Amino acid sequence: MLEKKKVLIWSLVVFVVICLIATSNSKALEVSKTSYEANPHFDISVEGDTDRIWPLQEDKKPDEIEVNLSFSATGPKALKFDPQDTMLVVDFSQQSMSWDPNFKRIEATKAYVDNMVPPDRAGVVRLVTDPTVEHELSQDYESVKDSLEMVHEPGGRTNYEDAIYKATDELIEDGDPEKQRFQIFLSNGDPTNNVTEETMNRVRENNISIYTIGMGDDVNDSLLGWMANTTGGKYHYVEDPAELKETYLNISNQFYTNKTGRGIELKTEFRDYIHLHDSTLSRPPDNISKEGDLTEVDWELNYTMRLGDSWGVKFNISTTKRGTQPVFTENSGLYYVRPWDNKTNFTSLPDYTIYGIIQATAPPPPPPPPPAAAPPPPPPEIFPMPSPPVSTVSVIPQASLQPVAQSAGYQALFAPFVGLGVGEALKGKSKVEAKEGVGMRAGKKSKEDEEEEEKGSSLGYTLNER
Numbered sequence: 065m066l067e068k069k070k071v072l073i074w075s076l077v078v079f080v081v082i083c084l085i086a087t088s089n090s091k092a093l094e095v096s097k098t099s100y101e102a103n104p105h106f107d108i109s110v111e112g113d114t115d116r117i118w119p120l121q122e123d124k125k126p127d128e129i130e131v132n133l134s135f136s137a138t139g140p141k142a143l144k145f146d147p148q149d150t151m152l153v154v155d156f157s158q159q160s161m162s163w164d165p166n167f168k169r170i171e172a173t174k175a176y177v178d179n180m181v182p183p184d185r186a187g188v189v190r191l192v193t194d195p196t197v198e199h200e201l202s203q204d205y206e207s208v209k210d211s212l213e214m215v216h217e218p219g220g221r222t223n224y225e226d227a228i229y230k231a232t233d234e235l236i237e238d239g240d241p242e243k244q245r246f247q248i249f250l251s252n253g254d255p256t257n258n259v260t261e262e263t264m265n266r267v268r269e270n271n272i273s274i275y276t277i278g279m280g281d282d283v284n285d286s287l288l289g290w291m292a293n294t295t296g297g298k299y300h301y302v303e304d305p306a307e308l309k310e311t312y313l314n315i316s317n318q319f320y321t322n323k324t325g326r327g328i329e330l331k332t333e334f335r336d337y338i339h340l341h342d343s344t345l346s347r348p349p350d351n352i353s354k355e356g357d358l359t360e361v362d363w364e365l366n367y368t369m370r371l372g373d374s375w376g377v378k379f380n381i382s383t384t385k386r387g388t389q390p391v392f393t394e395n396s397g398l399y400y401v402r403p404w405d406n407k408t409n410f411t412s413l414p415d416y417t418i419y420g421i422i423q424a425t426a427p428p429p430p431p432p433p434p435p436a437a438a439p440p441p442p443p444p445e446i447f448p449m450p451s452p453p454v455s456t457v458s459v460i461p462q463a464s465l466q467p468v469a470q471s472a473g474y475q476a477l478f479a480p481f482v483g484l485g486v487g488e489a490l491k492g493k494s495k496v497e498a499k500e501g502v503g504m505r506a507g508k509k510s511k512e513d514e515e516e517e518e519k520g521s522s523l524g525y526t527l528n529e530r
Contacts, residue, residue, distance in 0.1 A: 103142045104324035104371055106398055108135040110391075110416040119420045120339065120382050127382050128341065129418055131391075133332070134376030135398060135411075137324035137369045140181055142404040144321045147183045149201055149239040150246040151231035152176065154212070155191045157222045159253045163280045164305040169250060172308035174209045176248065179316040183243075187234055188212060191251060193220030195227035201238045224255035225263060228274070228291075232267050245272045248315060249291065250308075252280040258287070264294050273297040275315050279305065324373070325400030325409070328365040332413070333358055333393040337385040344380035358393065368403065386420040 111132045118124040152173050160169070177186050186208045188199040199211035228247065235245045247267075267274060275297040276288040285301065292299040300311050334340055336357030351362040365375065383389060397412040 103402070103404070104137055104139045104322065106135045106324065106369075106400070106411050107138050108398060108411060108413055109133070110414055112416075112418065115417075116419045116421055117383065119384050119386055121384060122421075124421075128380045129382075130344070130378060130380050131416075132376060132378050133330075133413075134374060135330075136374035137371050139324070139371065141179075141317075141320040141322050141371070142402075143181065143184075144319060144404050146242065146244050147240075148180075148244040148246055148319055149185045149187075149235060150176075150180075150248060151187045151189055151201070151234055152212075153189045153191050153195075153227050153231050153247055153249045155222060155251040155253075157192055157220060157251075157253070159222075159282070160251070160279075163252050164308075166305065168305035168308050169279070170212050172312040173212055173248075173250070175309050176312040176316050177205050177208050179313060179320070180205060181320075185240075185243075187231075189227050189231045189234075191222055191224075191227045191249075193223055193256065195223055195230055197230055197234055201234060221256040222251055222253055223257045224251070224259040224287075225257040228259055228267065229263055232263070232270065232272060235272055236270050241271070244319065245270070246297070247272060247274045248277070248312070249274055249288070250277045250279065251283065251288070252278065253282050254284045255287070259291065264291065268295050276300070277302060277308070277311055279303075279308065321404050322371040323403040324369050324371060325398075326368040326403055328369060328398065328400040330363045330365075330375075330377075330398055331396055332361045333396045334361070334381070335389070335391060335393060337383055337389065338391055339382040339384065341380040341382070344378070346378040369400075381418075383418060383420045386422045388417050388419050391416050391418060 109132075113130040113132075114126065115129070117129055118127045120127055154169060154173055173188075180186060182203055185201040185203050186199075186205065187197065187201040188208060188211050190196050190198050198214070199208050202208055228249070231247050235247070239245050273296045274291050274294075276292045276299045278285055278288045278299065279302045283301070285299070289299040291297075298315075300315070302308055302311050333355075338359070340359055340361065342352065345361075347363060349361045350364045351360070353360050363377065369375070381391065392413050394412065397410055399408065399410050401407070402409055
């Protein structure tokens with residue numbers, strides 16, 4: 065029993081370990097994919113005008129494919145330096161409401177947040193008489209933007225000293241010293257409480273830079289310029305509220321880059337059965353060489369590609385092989401240096417195959433037409449039924465038949481035989497028949513019949529035989 069428990073325990077341990085490894089691998093794959101998609105990168109496309117051709121040795125058409133190979137720079141902007149923790153100090157004084165009644169400064173500040181990418185964080189300080197931290201540093205960008213929408217009410221005057229001090233506290237206490245730490249400070253007038261040199265030294269000593277934005281005619285340019293220069297930031301002046309969004313994005317974009325790659329080289333290595341038609345190349349290559357049975361064609365781009373840029377080349381190829389076949393080797397792809405971290409990257413060409421026709425396949429004959437439908441049988445011919453002939457001969461009642469008339473024929477026929485006694489016999493028979501027609505139905509023999517019967521017996525017949 066004890067041994068069974070040990071086996072069960074060890075089985076559970078092994079199962080848990082396997083689950084942890086699988087989870088770890090899954091997360092690693094997820095992180096790798098996120099890392100790739102969270103930075104500028106190149107999408108490569110390979111397309112042909114057809115996918116079926118005859119091998120060259122068949123001497124049949126079509127025996128060439130026009131290939132279009134292209135790539136484009138895509139993805140979000142990348143951090144040029146380390147990620148950032150930024151406190152957004154926004155003026156909500158009575159004077160700022162008069163200068164910007166349509167809250168363009170809110171729209172511009174939200175645009176700065178939209179330009180962030182993880183692991184960047186942002187927080188909000190409301191610049192009024194008594195400044196408050198409206199949102200602590202957070203990577204929840206939607207929540208940060210919502211906090212900006214909730215502080216529209218004017219709050220008196222502009223207390224620079226307390227606003228900067230509270231923003232600095234948040235960056236020191238909750239900020240990441242491994243990141244860049246900034247304050248984006250927006251105001252349109254003179255401060256109620258001037259910022260002290262001691263406060264600015266505290267900012268500078270903690271490697272926090274303040275980027276200042278002055279708006280309107282009453283702004284104190286010299287003070288805002290000094291605050292920026294002392295901490296390693298930069299001062300921007302805005303005359304029209306509509307310019308605020310562009311200003312915020314200009315500040316943000318200096319921490320990011322839309323550069324996708326530099327030192328770009330496209331290397332294509334064709335399989336030994338693929339024949340490249342050099343004369344069809346739409347762009348002259350920087351190198352064409354043979355390595356064994358392989359053909360290598362390279363292009364070098366002596367410029368930096370940015371997000372939205374694209375490049376492509378067209379060429380024709382043929383094959384000497386039948387069936388489905390890949391065109392490029394696994395060494396074919398795009399080599400480039402990533403500007404934000406100076407690392408060399410390789411993106412392989414997508415799998416691209418063509419098909420060499422094996423044999424001519426005549427189109428199948430069309431199916432025979434369906435048999436014609438048999439006509440319906442004709443209706444049976446209808447013949448008129450003749451009416452039975454109507455006899456015009458008068459029917460003579462049996463009672464009126466004369467026995468003599470009926471037997472007259474017999475007598476005439478057998479007259480020559482009277483002497484032999486046959487004629488007499490027939491004569492007697494005819495008489496009997498005549499009597500049957502009129503009197504035999506009664507079922508009685510007359511005296512005359514009896515006599516006749518006796519006479520016939522002497523001749524060898526009876527009345528019934530007649």
